[in-house]
Amino acid sequence: MTSFLFDGFDTAPVTILLAHGAGASMDSPSMTATAKALATAGVQVARFEFHYMAARRYGHRKPPPRAETVNPEYIKAIADLRARGVTGKLIIGGKSMGGRVASMVADEMFAKGEISGLVCLGYPFHPPGKPDQLRTKHLTGLKTPTLIFQGTRDEFGTRDEVAGYGLSDQIEVIWLEDGDHDLKPRKGISGFSTADHLKTLAETVKAWAGRIAS
Numbered sequence: 001m002t003s004f005l006f007d008g009f010d011t012a013p014v015t016i017l018l019a020h021g022a023g024a025s026m027d028s029p030s031m032t033a034t035a036k037a038l039a040t041a042g043v044q045v046a047r048f049e050f051h052y053m054a055a056r057r058y059g060h061r062k063p064p065p066r067a068e069t070v071n072p073e074y075i076k077a078i079a080d081l082r083a084r085g086v087t088g089k090l091i092i093g094g095k096s097m098g099g100r101v102a103s104m105v106a107d108e109m110f111a112k113g114e115i116s117g118l119v120c121l122g123y124p125f126h127p128p129g130k131p132d133q134l135r136t137k138h139l140t141g142l143k144t145p146t147l148i149f150q151g152t153r154d155e156f157g158t159r160d161e162v163a164g165y166g167l168s169d170q171i172e173v174i175w176l177e178d179g180d181h182d183l184k185p186r187k188g189i190s191g192f193s194t195a196d197h198l199k200t201l202a203e204t205v206k207a208w209a210g211r212i213a214s
Contacts, residue, residue, distance in 0.1 A: 002073075002080040003054070005047040008039030014209045015044040016091045016119060017081055019074060019098025022064040025053055030182045031095055033198060034121060041202035043209065046086070048077045050101075067100050067135075074101050078114055091209060093119035096156070096181065099148075100124055100135060106144040117212050118146040119205060122181045125157030125165070134165070142168040145212045149201050151179020174204055 005026055016038060020026045026047040035045040050070045052062040078092065092102045092115050099120030106118045126133050146168070152159055152175055159175055167173070176183050176197045178190035183201070185192045 001083075002048050002077045004077075004081065004084070005035070006044065007035040007047075008042070008044035010044060010086070012042055012044035012088070014089045014091060014116075014206075015046060015081070015086050016093060016205070017046050017048070017077060017102075018119075018121075019077075019094035019101060020047070020049060020053060021094070021096035021098055021122075024095075025049060025056070030184075033194070034095070034201070037198035037202040038205060041206045043202070043206055044086075046081055050098075064097065067097055068104060070101055071105050074105050075109070078109060082114075089116045089209065091115060091117045091119055091205075093121065095121045096124050103142070103146070104138060106146070107142060110144040116145070117209065118142075118144045120146070120148045121201075122150060122154055122183060123148045123157060125162060128155035131161060136165050136167070139165070139167050139171060142170055144170060145208075146171040147205065147208055148173045149176060149183060149204075150174070151176050151181065151183045151185070151197075153178055154181045156181055172208075174201075176200065 020031055026049045035047060038045050050073050052065055055062055093099050094102050102118055109115045125136055148171060150173055162173060177192055178185035179197055183197050184194045
């Protein structure tokens, strides 16, 4: 059974299942702050870890696997979440690699009626400094309603680059000014704080989830 960290009330009309990025756990400061912001906006959040990351808690230092190899783990997490009695609308997603994995299983789960949407936090469109190594092929025909939150300083995909990818019309990209891959802006540069961006993220997700769930 998948282990989850929950934030928010189990009576919330929408639950978001979030997976972590390649190098940081589900309880990293960035993931925790995002979950708290979403919960404050009235969304229940469930976080989980892929096996390789969970193993690090017991001293087993495993490198991140290829993203597609953990697709079955994400699908199992969805089933395990439902088995715990979570009802209502379910949105899947994650930070960086976690969001990428969610995006690769989204259409299958959406077609089965298991999920209502997808939220990606800092999507890794390509490795930093390698703009030709795109991870976008499946995004051009994506049928699942999707929100991608991307910082304008994100080295994994800039605004100009993303504009040329021909993404599915089901995908809406929300650009957060001066945000890095963790969506954090620099102090005193943009006039925004991390808290500002997380509030925007949470309020946007809540409003969007209401639209796609109706």
